Amino acid sequence: MRKKNLKEFKTMLERKGLLVSSQIEDVQQQIIEYISYNSMDIKENTLFICKGMNFKEEYLNDAIEKGAVCYIGEREIKKDFPHIIVSDMRKAMSYTGCMFYDGIWNEKLSMIGITGTKGKSTTATFVKSIIDDYCRSIGEKETGFISGIYTYNGKRKEKAKKMTTPETLQLHKLLWECAENGCRYLVMETSSQALKYGRTDALHYKVGGFLNISEDHISDREHPDIEDYFNSKLKLFSQCEIACINMDMEEKYLEKVMSEASAKCKKIITFGNTKKAEKADYYGYDIKSSPESLSFKVRNEYGTEDITVSIGGFYNASNALAAIALTRALGIPFENIKNGLASVKVAGRMELYHMTNKDVDVIVDYAHNKLSYCTLFENINRLYPGRKIMLVFGCHGNKAYNRRKDLGELSNIYADRIVLTEQDPGTESVIDICNQIKQHIDADKLLNIIEDRGEAIAYACDAVEDGWVMVIAGNGADGYQKRGLTYVELPTDGERVQKYIDENR
Known part of the structure; x- marks a missing residue:
């Protein structure tokens, strides 16, 4: 990762049309060693991000005491300390984080992003289990993982703390660690909030999965109405090359989902298990379930495969079909798909x-x-x-x-x-x-x-x-x-x- 100086960050923000003013003339050549918005997470020569409606000057003072050498904000907080003022902090944070970490995830990782009202964690876990089986078969590192259950950066697994998609800088750091630690693939849940507020703006997914949509997360702190919630999720297609879409969605949503994917993505792959999805690329039928396991057949362009999933629940057939479509989009063989689903464990789901x-x-x-x-x-x-x-x-x-x-x-x-x-x-x-x-x-x-x-x-x-x-x-x-x-x-x-x-x- 190439170290950058403050002038380079200022120039980048100016080029992006976000720069309002700056005061870094005496420290333009200062090398930035770290970037953070958390005053409890500061190292020497940190570029500190002042974000949030409840931000207090004491947070900045604390960061300066611990090693921050400049701050980025939407207003001047300390006029006599080096600063860069921007017009849109969310966009500035995304661009700044991407620049600091060289955005290497887009070069080194084949990334899968999954959105939907329900099933994201389960589908992501299914996908990871499938790709992990494939990676073991070719002697490669297991899949990077970012979800509301836990994160895995190629070396360390950590329990997630309630946020489906991490904040921008935390997300960028995880992606950089996955790439640096030798992961070839990464699967992540992509929430409507992450898409709406630009946390994933610096990511280019190889494959994006749209599972479903229904009214949820409607409040003054999240989405004002279903239209805002739906349109936020649709932003996934502007960031991915291949779209995988559930044909069992309600018609009032499916038409727009297909239209957006057709306009933004190079390829669409469909899946489903109801009568209206019979012509999907991956169609599931003959579904049987016990509390402990699930089995079904999946018809695809090459024939029919028998699938067993080591978790019960008829509805998990849809999540398994999504995982099949997403991993087939990456060229993962059916042998690994079968192995991965037959051995998968999903904590807290059925x-x-x-x-x-x-x-x-x-x-x-x-x-x-x-x-x-x-x-x-x-x-x-x-x-x-x-x-x-x-x-x-x-x-x-x-x-x-x-x-x-x-x-x-x-x-x-x-x-x-x-x-x-x-x-x-x-x-x-x-x-x-x-x-x-x-x-x-x-x-x-x-x-x-x-x-x-x-x-x-x-x-x-x-x-x-x-x-x-x-x-x-x-x-x-x-x-x-x-x-x-x-x-x-x-x-x-x-x-x-x-x-x-x-x-x-």
């Missing part, structure tokens, strides 16, 4: 536990919005016909307020008994959130509100009756809760269930 002190299956799943709830419970009703359901869930604080109504109504339809609890409440009251959900549940439904998620799960494990199915939704394998402004590390839902099972054998 994660199955069986109690030993009573006949109860417990399903831990990340489902947290209307579309994923409908899919999850339709699947559970097919797998466990006639069995009653105990549901433990909550809704996020400070965002996606429509979920409180949607999930309340759906829980009322599908669950026989409900325990409401915390789900990243942030600065909102857990009791207030739960009471808002409760408004959409019948008054005679058996329901408890227990603020602490661990206590809620323990109570539900004790209370669930023999022969029922228990579903714990929303957190998946996340081991954090956002309480106030802080992420508190806690046991995962699955770990809590396993503890109950171990203590009640």
